Amino acid sequence: MAGRKRSIRFKIFAVLLAPVTALAVIWALTAAITLTSGREYLRVGRVYEHIVLPSRAVLTELQHERLMSVTYLGGSSSFHADLDAQQKRTDEIAAGLAGHAVAGREAAPPALWDRVQELLRQLDRLDSLRSQVENREIGRLDALTQYSEIAEVGWQVYDRMMIAPDLDLIGQTRAVVMVGRAREIVSQQSALLAGTLGTGRMSEREQEVFVEMAAKRSMLYSLGFTDLEGSMRDPYVKLNGSAAYLDFVKLEGAVRDKIRPEAALPPEAGRWQATAEALSITLDKLGGQASVEIGNRMQPAVMTVLIRLGVLAVVGLIALVVTLLVSVRFGRRISAELGALQNAAVDLSDRRLPDIVRRLSRGDDVDVRAETPPVEVPGNTAEVATVTNAFTSVQATAVQAAVGQAQLRQGVNKVFLNLARRNQSLLHRQLGILDGLERQTEDPNLLEQLFGLDHLTTRMRRHAEGLIILSGAVPGRGWREPVALFDVVRASVEEVEDYLRVDVNVPHHAKLVGPAVTDAIHLIAELVENATIFSPPHTRVSVHGDLAARGFVLEIEDRGLGLNSEEMAAINARLADPPEFDLADSDRLGLFVVGRLAKRHDITVNLRPSPYGGTAAIVLIPAELVVMPDPAEIAAAERLVPAQPTEAPVLSPVSGRHGAGPKPTAETNLPRRVRQANMAPQLREEQGKPDLYSSFQAGWRRAEDDKA
Structure with a gap:
């Protein structure tokens, strides 16, 4: 199925719409990405304010509480006022984190929000842990572990945080977080040693944990320091060379290497708290500076994104807007040019060329140069100008081809007409000779052969007239007076080779006007011949006729194989509107002839399936061509001719050249005939001219033989 047709303007705008839409989409996507980046920076600022800073404060207070709790468990004193005060501070900071988390809920990523909620849930465990510490129901190492687990959830908040869309800032932030985790390990080490100072000894498990802490701290600090770059790295380079860091590393190694299970702590352990506290303070200070610098780096990035978004x-x-304006202007211009070209093409195909063909069909002379003026299309598009020039050449070629085809068709028609006229003249002369021989001979066998030759010549004359009709001319023979339609049908049947198979049942009183007789005989003969050719030889072909409201109807019905619906529809279309004769389609000359004759007299010919399986041809002769005689003439015709149908064309008063009795034999005397004595007056010919229905003789004679 063909797709929906679109106009040139629509297709041009459709072509232009694609790049314009792509540009708009790209611009929208870029703006959306830039806007998203700006909103991301702003969102990170809210996360930093409402989650990062409060979480850091909670971790700091939690580290202090852990140190004081493990120290309390390592001593023998029951005084814990300082520990109570620290616990209150931790609760206050935790409550602040809960309030800030609500404010930063929309800005926090889902993973970060889940970690914050988990941290708040872990902080709720502090009451139970504190109770165990105050009642000394938990060991130092277990207390240290539980406090560290809560702190670990806080550090995981940092792990889930994307501080900025900038990958460099993300890397630096993670490096600072790892250094902060190293500082957490230092706090854990301090708590562990603070708990053992009271007894001066460290259990084997505590020693293993301290060794693991030392290794973990060294690894985290090394990884974080390695990832730091530029100004973020410089402060930590100075720290690595400072006395505080070097003293701590030396003290950590001494404690790690010199203690033994269940042995006394080395003397250096007494300096641990001061050394670790100094390092912790420095690390906290550097961490705060790093956070500030990260925030400072984010501000220009935010401004850059916003400026970029605006630009x-x-x-x-x-x-x-410019693209749209240019596209619309270009689209209108090219559409106007192509529209003008389209109008020129439509004008040529729908008006000028058909008019030229009609004029050529009438035989008018056509000036190709005058009929093909150059096509002018406003505009300066090179491709359109090239197509316009090509179209100008095409229209000249098309008109020249039409003229050539018309001249060729006229030449072929002249050849047809010339040959047909010559054949017609020769056949008329031959019919005259045959008529003379038939009247002169009394030998029945020879007379039978002459009748057969007469019939064959009549058919040859019909084919010659077919060429005349195809050439557009009119056969020369005709009548001035009306002829009975019964006689017209009988004359048509007699021009068919296998006429003995045809049954005729047509009333005798209706007549056909004289000018239409010749063409009607030819038309009916073609249809009857088709019926006999395309049906089995043992079947009958019937011709029925009767008056109708719109004229006289003839029905020619065979009992052959019939036609399929597609082929029948195609033939009916050609009969209703006969096309120009195609020399390549010579197998369907009869259809062209029938169509031409029917159109000439407004006769309607239509094929339809027959109830017997064959095909029925319905011929409607318009009322203007039918003449009805007086009632007296009708009564006389009914008395003279029986109403029953005949099985074959039998003898009737139509042609005076046939006797009314059986076929003469050698023993009987041939009747002396008077030429045209019994012929209908309107069918008689002038003296000396050949009889139109001379071919009836052989037919009548053979029919009589069959009946006898």
């Missing part, structure tokens, strides 16, 4: 929005909008 992109303005420039993109301007580009989009």
Whole structure:
């Protein structure tokens, strides 16, 4: 199925719409990405304010509480006022984190929000842990472990945080977090040693944990320091060379290497708290500076994104508007040019060329140069100008081809007409000779052969007239007076080779006007011949006729194989509107002839399936061509001719050249005939001219023989 047709303007705008839409989409996507980046920076600022800073404060207070709790468990004193005060501070900071988390809920990523909620749930465990510490129901190492687990959840908040869309800032932030985790290990080490100072000894498990802490701290600090770059790295380079860091590393190694299970702590352990506290303070200070620097780096990035967004929005909008204006203007211009070219093509195909063909069909002379003026299309598009020039050449070629075809068709028609006229003249002369021989001979066998030759010549004359009709001319023979339709049908049947198979049942009183007789005989003969050719030889072909409201109807019905619906529809279309004769389609000359004759007299010919399986041809002769005689003439015709149908064309008063009795034999005397004595007056010919129905003789004679 063909797709829906679109106009040139629509297709041009469709072509232009694609790049314009792509530009608009790209601009929208770029603006959206830039806007998203700006919103991401702003969101990170809210996360830093409402989650990062409060979480850091909670971790700091939690580290202090852990140190004081493990120290309390390592001593023998029951005084814990300082520990109570620290616990209150931790609760206050935790409550602040809960309030800030609500404010930063929309800005926090889902993973970060889940970690914050988990941290708040872990902080709720502090009451139970504190109770165990105050009642000394938990060991130092277990207390240290539980406090560290809560702190670990806080550090996981940092792990889930994307501080900025900038990958460099993300890397630096993770490096600072790892250094902060190293500082957490230092706090754990301090708590562990603080708990053992009271007894001066460290259990084997505590020693293993301390060794693991030392290794973990060294690894985290090394990884974080390695990832730091530029100004973020410089402060930690100075720290690595400072006396505080070097003293701590030396003290950590001495404690790690010199203690033994269940042995006394080395003397250096007494300096641990002061050394670790100094390092912790330095690390906290550097961590705060790093956070500030990260925030400072984010501000220019935010401004850059916002400026970029503004510029992109303005420039993109301007580009989009300009593109639309240029596209619309270009589209209108090219559409106008192509529309003008289209109008010229439509004018040529729908008006000028058909008019030229009609004029050529009438035989008018056509000036090709005058009929093919150059096509002018306003505009300066090179491709359209090239197509316009090509179209100008094409229209000249098309008109020249039409003229050539018309001249060729006229030449072929002249050849047809010339040959047909010559054949017609020769056949008339031959019919005259045969008529003379038939009247002169009394030998029945020879007379039978002459009748057969007479019939064959009549059919040859019909084929010659077919060529005349195809050439557009009119056969020369005709009548001035009306002829009975019964006689017309009988004359038509007699021009068919296998006429003995045809049954005729047509009333005798209706007549056909004289000018239409010749063409009607030819038309009916072609249809009857088709019926006999395309049906089995043992079947009958019937011709029925009767008056109708719109004229006289003849029905020619065979009992052959019939036609399929597609072929029948195609034939009916050609009969209703006969096309120009195609020399390549010579197998269907009869259809062209029938169509031409029917159109000439407004006769309607239509094929339809027959109830017997064959095909029925319905011929409607318009009322203007039918003449009804007086009632007296009708009564006389009914008395003279029986109403029953005949099985074959039998003898009737139509042709005076046939006797009314059986076929003469050698023993009987041939009747002396008077030429045209019994012929209908309107069918008689002038003296000396050949009889139109001379071919009836052989037919009548053979029919009588069959009946006898």
